[in-house]
Amino acid sequence: MGSRFVSISIVMLIAAALVARPARAQQPAPAQRGGGQPAPAPQNLQVLPKDTPQAQVVQTMQAFAGALGVQCGYCHAAAPPVAGGRGEGGGRGRGAAVALDFASDDKAQKKIARQMMLMVRDINPKVVAAVGKTEADAARVGCVTCHRGVAIPRPLADVLDRTAMEKGAPAALGQYKELRKQYFGAQAYDFSEGSLVAYAQRATQANKADEAIAWLQLNLEYYPLSGSTYAALSQAQQKKSDTPAAIKSLERAIELEPQNAQFKRQMDQLKGQ
Numbered sequence: 001m002g003s004r005f006v007s008i009s010i011v012m013l014i015a016a017a018l019v020a021r022p023a024r025a026q027q028p029a030p031a032q033r034g035g036g037q038p039a040p041a042p043q044n045l046q047v048l049p050k051d052t053p054q055a056q057v058v059q060t061m062q063a064f065a066g067a068l069g070v071q072c073g074y075c076h077a078a079a080p081p082v083a084g085g086r087g088e089g090g091g092r093g094r095g096a097a098v099a100l101d102f103a104s105d106d107k108a109q110k111k112i113a114r115q116m117m118l119m120v121r122d123i124n125p126k127v128v129a130a131v132g133k134t135e136a137d138a139a140r141v142g143c144v145t146c147h148r149g150v151a152i153p154r155p156l157a158d159v160l161d162r163t164a165m166e167k168g169a170p171a172a173l174g175q176y177k178e179l180r181k182q183y184f185g186a187q188a189y190d191f192s193e194g195s196l197v198a199y200a201q202r203a204t205q206a207n208k209a210d211e212a213i214a215w216l217q218l219n220l221e222y223y224p225l226s227g228s229t230y231a232a233l234s235q236a237q238q239k240k241s242d243t244p245a246a247i248k249s250l251e252r253a254i255e256l257e258p259q260n261a262q263f264k265r266q267m268d269q270l271k272g273q
Contacts, residue, residue: 043103047117064113067143068151069188073098075113077106116143148187156189157199169211173218180222193223197232204232209239227257231266238270246270 042048042057052060065071079101105111120141128138147153154162156179164172180191196219203212216233223229230253237246247270254263 044105047114047121064143067149068147069149070151072100072102074151075107075110076100076102077104077110079104144187149183150188153188156191156195157202159189160199164211169208169214173214176218191222193219193226194228197226197228200236201232204236204239207239209236212236212239225256227253227260227263230256231263234266234270243270 042050042052042054045052045057048057048060061072065074068074077100079099081099120143123141124138127141128135131138156176159179160172160176163175176196179189183189184191196215200212200215200219203209203215213233213236216229216236219226219229220233230249234246234249234253237243237249247267250263250267250270254260254267257263
């Protein structure tokens with residue numbers, strides 16, 4: 001599923017969630033809690049089976065929230081205040097700072113979540129057919145497949161492009177640092193050595209050499225022994241007709257990777273110019 005399509009967020013998932021109001025008479029009696037209080041029965045389930053046990057609904061919703069890196073309030077609306085300070089939706093949502101009305105459909109994210117759940121349900125049988133494996137052996141698509149811990153799963157390059165377009169390259173540089181600080185080590189974004197090299201090379205090809213140099217210098221803060229970063233820096237410097245700096249950067253790339261024949265060819269071409 002395209003990352004943009006899934007984008008708005010399967011967190012939404014929590015959509016199907018609708019866990020909260022006390023059970024009505026026509027529904028099965030909920031299990032008793034340790035203190036004798038009945039657990040709230042799920043209400044307004046539209047994608048999950050309506051008889052799904054409350055504990056299973058909560059577990060499903062927690063998996064959704066973890067996959068998107070959000071909390072209950074991302075999909076669920078706040079409950080209207082009532083006497084005593086508790087919402088009519090069955091009290092405070094687990095992990096929420098305010099009382100939530102889990103049965104409410106007021107938030108768009110919840111409605112989108114339902115559609116995402118149906119989409120995933122539709123995709124998985126197609127995956128099985130496409131790969132020619134049994135259902136047990138085929139990889140299954142889930143929220144985390146695209147989201148990987150972020151609510152709107154855009155590729156890092158797209159995120160930076162949008163910020164650069166709206167706020168300028170310095171803002172995008174700052175955003176990269178913040179995203180790296182927050183998500184490094186997770187699966188959300190590609191912070192590998194080659195990621196910024198590729199991003200900077202795009203800027204070089206677009207005749208934005210200064211921006212490319214800024215990105216590559218940032219990459220060297222994280223990967224100071226990256227020969228490919230120095231080689232890309234040399235290319236950006238050549239765009240600025242700064243041949244001495246380009247030669248110096250390429251010399252450093254060759255020093256770091258003395259067996260790299262491509263770097264040596266680039267040096268021969270550069271000195272030949």
